[in-house]
Amino acid sequence: MNKMELKIKISMKRFLISLCCIVAIVDIAAQDATLMKLWYNQPASRWVEALPVGNGRLGAMIFGDPSKEVIQLNENTVWAGQPNRNDNPNAKEALPEVRKLIFEGKYKEAQDLVNQKIISKTSHGMAYQTVGNLKLNFPGHDNYTNYYRELDIEKAVTTSRYKQNGVNFSTKIFSSFPDQVIIVRISADKAGSITFSAGMDRPTAKDNIPTCKVKSNGNNELILSGVTSDQETVKGAVKFIAKVKIVTSGGTVSSTDTVLNVNKADMVTIYISMATNFNNYNDISGNAEERVNAYLQNALKKNYEQILKDHIADYQNYFKRVSLDLGVTDSIKNPTDKRIEQFAKGNDPQLVSLYFQFGRYLLISSSRPGGQPANLQGIWNDQLFPPWDSKYTVNINTEMNYWPSEITNLTELNEPLIQMVRELAQTGKQTAKDMYGAQGWVLHHNTDIWRINGPIDGSYWGMWPMGGAWLSQHLYGKYEFSGDKEYLKSVYPVIKEAALFFLDFLIEEPEHKWLVVSPSISPENEPKGHAGSTISAGTTMDNQLVFDIFSIAIKSAEILKTDNELVTKMKESLKRLPPMQIGNWGQLQEWMSDWDNPTDKHRHVSHLYGLFPSNQISPYQNPELFSAAKTSLEARGDESTGWSMGWKVNWWARLLDGDHAYKLITDQLKPAPKAAWGGSGGTYPNMFDAHPPFQIDGNFGCTSGIAEMLLQSQDGSIHILPALPSVWKNGSVKGLKARGGFDISFTWENGLIQKIVIKSNLGGNCRIRVPNEVVLDNSSLLKPTSGVNLNPFFATVQIKKPLIVDSTKLNSLNLKTTFMYDISTKAGETYTINCFKK
Ligand code: FUC
Numbered sequence: 001m002n003k004m005e006l007k008i009k010i011s012m013k014r015f016l017i018s019l020c021c022i023v024a025i026v027d028i029a030a031q032d033a034t035l036m037k038l039w040y041n042q043p044a045s046r047w048v049e050a051l052p053v054g055n056g057r058l059g060a061m062i063f064g065d066p067s068k069e070v071i072q073l074n075e076n077t078v079w080a081g082q083p084n085r086n087d088n089p090n091a092k093e094a095l096p097e098v099r100k101l102i103f104e105g106k107y108k109e110a111q112d113l114v115n116q117k118i119i120s121k122t123s124h125g126m127a128y129q130t131v132g133n134l135k136l137n138f139p140g141h142d143n144y145t146n147y148y149r150e151l152d153i154e155k156a157v158t159t160s161r162y163k164q165n166g167v168n169f170s171t172k173i174f175s176s177f178p179d180q181v182i183i184v185r186i187s188a189d190k191a192g193s194i195t196f197s198a199g200m201d202r203p204t205a206k207d208n209i210p211t212c213k214v215k216s217n218g219n220n221e222l223i224l225s226g227v228t229s230d231q232e233t234v235k236g237a238v239k240f241i242a243k244v245k246i247v248t249s250g251g252t253v254s255s256t257d258t259v260l261n262v263n264k265a266d267m268v269t270i271y272i273s274m275a276t277n278f279n280n281y282n283d284i285s286g287n288a289e290e291r292v293n294a295y296l297q298n299a300l301k302k303n304y305e306q307i308l309k310d311h312i313a314d315y316q317n318y319f320k321r322v323s324l325d326l327g328v329t330d331s332i333k334n335p336t337d338k339r340i341e342q343f344a345k346g347n348d349p350q351l352v353s354l355y356f357q358f359g360r361y362l363l364i365s366s367s368r369p370g371g372q373p374a375n376l377q378g379i380w381n382d383q384l385f386p387p388w389d390s391k392y393t394v395n396i397n398t399e400m401n402y403w404p405s406e407i408t409n410l411t412e413l414n415e416p417l418i419q420m421v422r423e424l425a426q427t428g429k430q431t432a433k434d435m436y437g438a439q440g441w442v443l444h445h446n447t448d449i450w451r452i453n454g455p456i457d458g459s460y461w462g463m464w465p466m467g468g469a470w471l472s473q474h475l476y477g478k479y480e481f482s483g484d485k486e487y488l489k490s491v492y493p494v495i496k497e498a499a500l501f502f503l504d505f506l507i508e509e510p511e512h513k514w515l516v517v518s519p520s521i522s523p524e525n526e527p528k529g530h531a532g533s534t535i536s537a538g539t540t541m542d543n544q545l546v547f548d549i550f551s552i553a554i555k556s557a558e559i560l561k562t563d564n565e566l567v568t569k570m571k572e573s574l575k576r577l578p579p580m581q582i583g584n585w586g587q588l589q590e591w592m593s594d595w596d597n598p599t600d601k602h603r604h605v606s607h608l609y610g611l612f613p614s615n616q617i618s619p620y621q622n623p624e625l626f627s628a629a630k631t632s633l634e635a636r637g638d639e640s641t642g643w644s645m646g647w648k649v650n651w652w653a654r655l656l657d658g659d660h661a662y663k664l665i666t667d668q669l670k671p672a673p674k675a676a677w678g679g680s681g682g683t684y685p686n687m688f689d690a691h692p693p694f695q696i697d698g699n700f701g702c703t704s705g706i707a708e709m710l711l712q713s714q715d716g717s718i719h720i721l722p723a724l725p726s727v728w729k730n731g732s733v734k735g736l737k738a739r740g741g742f743d744i745s746f747t748w749e750n751g752l753i754q755k756i757v758i759k760s761n762l763g764g765n766c767r768i769r770v771p772n773e774v775v776l777d778n779s780s781l782l783k784p785t786s787g788v789n790l791n792p793f794f795a796t797v798q799i800k801k802p803l804i805v806d807s808t809k810l811n812s813l814n815l816k817t818t819f820m821y822d823i824s825t826k827a828g829e830t831y832t833i834n835c836f837k838k
Contacts, residue, residue, distance in 0.1 A: 035328065035350060036357060038336045038687055039150035040064075043160070047072070048672070048684035048694055049337075051151040051158045052380050055177040056368025056416070058274055059379035062173050064149035064160035067141040071173065071184065072382045073131040073242055076372040077278035079449040080229040080389075081126035082237035085427070086454035090117040091435035098519050102537050103510055111533040114459035114519060118435070123232040124456035125448040127389035128375055130382050131242050131274055132202030132212055132224050134184075139195065140164070151686075153354075153361040156315040157308070167193045176311040177368055181299040183307055184270035192250060194265040199258060200224040200244065203384050211384065216255040220246045225288075229384055237284055239277045241292045245300065246270050269304050271296055281423055281451040318364045321409040322735040324353045324706075326728050337685040343669045349728060352665060352706060358687050359703025360408050362696060363401075369415040372449060374401045378696040380688075387693050391448040392420075394467040395523040396604065400643055400697040402474055403613060403650070403704035406481040407711065409737050414478055418491065420451070421471045425494040428453040428468060432501050436465075440501030441494075443467030445523070460534050464521050465505065468498040469545040473613070476552040480739045480793060483762045485559065492556050496563065499553035499570060502546050506573065509537055509592070514578040516592065517542040525602045527595035538592035540607035543578050547799065548614055550574050579800035580610065580617075580625055586808050587635065588617075588628040594805065601637050603644035605651075608633060612650040615714035616799050619656060619815055625802050627810045630655050639667050642681030642689040646701020653708035653723040656815065661709050662725035668702050713738035716789055716796045717767040717820055718758075720744070724751055724771070740793030742766060742825075756833040760825035765791040773819045774835035782833070785822040 043065040044050040050061040050072065059074035094117035101110035141164050149160035161170040168189045175182045188194050200222055202212040212226030222244040228236040244260075246253055251265030262268060275291035277284050299307060331339055331348035339351050366378035376397055377390045392398045398417070405414045428441030431453035436442065444455035445464045455462040475491040478484075506515040516538030523541070526534050550570045557563040583594035590596050590607040608629055610616035617625045633651055640648070645668045652661035672690030673679035681698060682690045689698030709723040710733055718738045732747035741762035747754045752772040760766060767789050789795075804810075823831055 035332065036154040036354065037150045037152050038354070038358070039148065040335050040337060040685070041147060043147070043149065044686070047382050048688055048690075049686050051149070051686055052362070052365065052378070052688075053151075053156060053158060053173060053175040053182070054365035054379050055175040055180070056366060056371040056379070057180065058175050058182050058272075059366070060173065060175060060182050060272075061380055061382065062158050062160070064158070064171070066144045066147070066160075066162045066164065066169065067138050069136040069138070069171070071134040071136075071182075071272075073134060073182070073272065073274060074379050074381060075131050075240060075242070075274040075276060076379045077238065077276045077449065078129050078131055078228060078240045079126050079238055080129055080231040080236050081123070081234035081450060082284055083282050084123060084234045084450050084452070085430070086120040086123045086125075086452045086456065087431045087434050088118055088120050088454055089434055092437050094118060095436060099507060099537070102518055102535060107530055107533045107535050110519060111459045111463075111535045114463050114535065118455055118519075119459055119462055120454040120456050123234050123452070125389055125391045125446050125452055126231050126234060126450060127229065127385045128377070128381055128391060128449070129228055129384050130203065131240060132200055134244055134270075134272065135199050135201065137197045137199075141169075153357055154316070154319065155312050156319070156361065156365065157312075166190075169193070174308065174311050175365070176299075176307055176314075178310045178314050179299045179302065179307050180273070180295045181307075182272040183299075183304065184268075184272070185304055186268040186270075188266070191266045192264040194248075194251065194268055195263050198222060198244065198246065198260045198262070198270070200242070202226065203382075205229065205384065214258045216258060216260055218255060220253045220255070220260060222258075222260055239288045240274065241276075241288045242272065242274045243292045243296055244270060244272050245296060247300075271299050273299070278449075281427070281449060315364060318410055318413070319357075319360060322357075322360065322733070324356055324731075324733045326350065326353050326731045336687065340669060340683050340685065340687070341671055344666050346727070351669065355669060355683075355687065356703050356706045359404055359699045360410060362699055363404060363410055363413050366696070367401075367413045367416050369412060371416050373398065373416040373420050374696060374700075376695050376697070387691075387695070389448070391446060393446050394443060394471060395445040395464055395606075396647070397643060397695065397697045399470055399474065399613070400646060400701045400704075402700070404700055404707060406477060406737055407704065407707045409735050409743075411478060411481065411737075414474065417471075418475060418478070420447075421475060422491075422494055423451045424453060424468065424471070425497055427451040429497065436505060438501050438504035440497040440499065440504065441468055442501050442505070443471065460521070460532075461524050463519050463535055464523060465517065466520065466542055466545050468501060469549040472498040473548055473552065476556065479556075481737050481741065483741045483793070488556055489560055492560055492562075495549070495553050495556055496566070499549045502549060503569060503573060506546065507537075512578065513576075514538060515573055515576040516578060517546060522590050523604045523606045525590065525600070525604050525606070527591050528597040528600070529595070536591055538578050540580060540588065540590055540592075541609045543580070544607070544610040544614055544616055547574065547577055547616065551797070577800070580802045582624060582628040582802055582804040582808055582810070584805055584808060585631065585635075586628060586810050587632040588625065590632070596632070598635050600635070601640070603640045605633065605636050605644070605647070608651055612647070612654045612708070616797050617654075618715045618796065619813060620715060621796050622799065622802065623813055624804060624810055626655070627813055628802075631811055638664055639680045641691045642668065642695060642698030643691065643701055645681055646689070646698040646705060649702050649705025650708050653705055654712070656723050658709055658723035658725035658728075661705060661723050662727060665702060665706070668698060707736060711736045711738060711744055713740065713742075713794070716794050717769040718742060718744065719769040719818070720746055720753060720756065721748060721751070721771050722769075724748070726751070740764065740766070740791055753835050755835060757830060758823070758825070758833070759830045760827060763825055763827035764793075765789060766823040766825045766831075767791065767794055767820060768823065769818045769820045770835070771816065771818060772835070774833075782821050782823050785820050789822075
């Protein structure tokens with residue numbers, strides 16, 4: 001990286017001397033564009049070193065190789081199979097027997113029966129598939145010097161450049177949402193220097209069978225086309241086409257059957273258009289060819305500069321809403337891969353802000369209105385059958401992808417998820433009826449582009465009918481941040497039907513007469529002594545999820561003034577749910593019985609759903625549960641898969657322990673193992689999260705966790721700096737969102753709040769909780785408080801008192817003192833609070 005790109009504006013006023021280093025803090029307004037780059041001194045040698053671009057629909061991974069450039073391509077509707085369902089009609093008949101076996105404690109027998117009668121016998125979901133690769137061969141470009149490549153996440157453009165035989169070459173690549181094409185621009189500082197050949201390919205199927213056709217059409221175009229794979233019982237039927245058009249200034253373009261040759265051009269622009277016949281989960285009658293041509297023709301009408309300008313403006317409309325400054329040190333002089341290697345040594349706070357913003361970059365690039373939601377790999381996948389098919393695992397992974405969407409000010413990007421949930425509510429209605437004879441809709445632990453709802457992979461992992469209850473929380477969450485009643489009305493039927501399923505599916509358990517979900521599992525974890533089976537009834541996570549789905553259905557109905565009778569029924573059922581329980585070693589019980597093993601390190605810690613993303617466990621409302629949740633999390637340990645560590649950052653933030661949350665960030669930002677599988681999670685050189693293998697949820701989970709360390713709004717107030725680690729002494733953040741329609745920006749020094757700027761979008765009481773007692777310059781608007789909060793968006797959750805085993809000892813809490821103030825706000829007004837330490 002050259003010096004020009006490192007010009008950082010250091011505000012002299014604001015540098016601090018910490019134990020062993022000097023940390024220069026950059027003024028937030030002047031946060032230099034150069035800080036928002038991932039950059040390297042060598043081309044990618046593996047896919048997880050390549051750099052991702054995307055517009056929600058079209059993705060590419062760019063290797064930046066001077067002589068053999070690879071641009072790996074994705075289109076978000078290229079999935080194996082075709083419209084299909086995977087319900088098992090035998091479930092209904094087997095259900096009473098399965099439940100009986102569970103209540104008799106015959107778990108292994110119950111699990112076997114589920115495997116025979118309830119798990120799908122047709123398909124376990126279809127795979128998200130790569131489109132293929134565009135390969136550019138530059139003869140003689142092997143002895144380059146001055147190599148540099150970057151992904152600029154402030155512009156969403158990659159650049160690679162190098163010098164060959166005295167000529168400087170540069171390639172810029174981006175995926176444009178406004179123009180729906182991927183653009184490659186190759187330039188050189190000497191006329192007539194650009195000579196290369198372009199070809200395309202795609203991984204072959206078993207026995208080397210080709211999976212696509214490639215041809216050139218004499219019009220400076222290359223066309224790759226194919227049909228997606230068959231998988232299990234489902235025939236592949238998605239037709240896809242990628243069309244690549246080369247436009248040069250100077251030089252010539254010639255072609256063979258399958259290759260385009262560019263000779264001595266001054267400048268080259270490559271337009272990549274991709275499309276399929278997919279219309280929706282139930283209809284693949286679209287015309288891929290017409291679409292691919294329409295996108296290409298439209299883009300060709302515009303010049304490169306205009307396409308780039310429109311792309312950057314569109315992208316920045318999202319990206320620029322939030323900025324985060326945690327300080328800048330000399331570490332930024334190192335390339336990104338080095339910084340990841342050295343992060344654990346400390347002294348690189350800017351890598352955390354980069355990682356945070358990279359999470360936002362990935363969401364903007366993989367989830368746009370009109371497209372599919374981000375799957376296990378977002379939209380980036382180079383295989384025909386990627387890990388877990390790169391589909392949607394909804395017992396944590398899909399939800400985690402969307403955790404940053406509201407708090408980091410990207411609400412529109414929820415649209416693909418919301419649309420998927422609407423569709424799952426349609427397909428899942430039949431699943432509920434056919435499999436369980438229940439009303440409403442149900443989803444088990446996975447789905448795909450065809451919106452399958454049946455249980456897959458075997459009872460041990462898949463007998464979990466809770467996907468609808470969890471995904472529906474996201475629908476309501478968007479309302480909590482926006483207060484948009486029209487929107488709430490539009491999603492209420494989905495929320496209501498998700499709740500209706502549980503009204504029918506809950507069953508009374510014999511011991512306490514609680515209403516419980518059965519059969520189910522606490523995702524993928526096996527209770528102590530259960531020898532190979534996970535199945536049980538009334539797991540803690542299920543109880544929390546049912547509590548939440550009933551609660552949001554009730555709240556929505558009350559806000560929309562509808563469904564009185566149903567509300568009464570749900571309130572009755574709520575009373576009969578099991579309480580949370582605190583077991584023998586002071587832990588929050590994961591199951592209805594105390595089966596928790598204190599040495600269990602399982603990556604799923606599902607019973608802490610109540611702590612995050614839900615808000616049923618609070619230091620201020622129910623300290624016993626808060627203490628028990630902490631005991632459970634401590635026992636589970638830190639290092640784990642990528643997504644598990646991402647979740648733990650959020651939990652430690654909710655446990656108000658910034659240093660422990662930061663420890664998890666350090667674990668997550670360590671280099672991922674070199675082997676594709678195995679070992680604990682970490683971060684690849686391209687900053688993708690390693691499960692391992694690559695899984696994007698950890699990126700999003702950690703991004704959300706960083707935001708939760710700075711701001712929370714689920715527990716009766718807007719809590720500013722709830723979990724600030726001691727290493728982030730000074731900093732600032734701009735543009736985060738809080739429930740109740742507030743935009744929040746603030747700066748802190750020495751761990752104390754300095755200035756807060758709050759924009760109120762809905763008006764109403766704004767209650768803030770801050771770490772330091774402050775005197776406020778506009779005190780007429782502001783009063784210290786501890787009383788009832790009148791803003792309904794800050795209502796705290798009323799849960800049943802927990803059951804606590806007599807002999808148990810609870811850890812003490814040692815909560816830091818905080819201070820609360822109420823600001824009476826008007827919609828549209830901005831409130832600036834200067835805080836002075838008393
Ligand atoms: C769940 C997790 C795995 C993995 C898979 C995609 O099953 O337990 O760790 O993330 O989803």
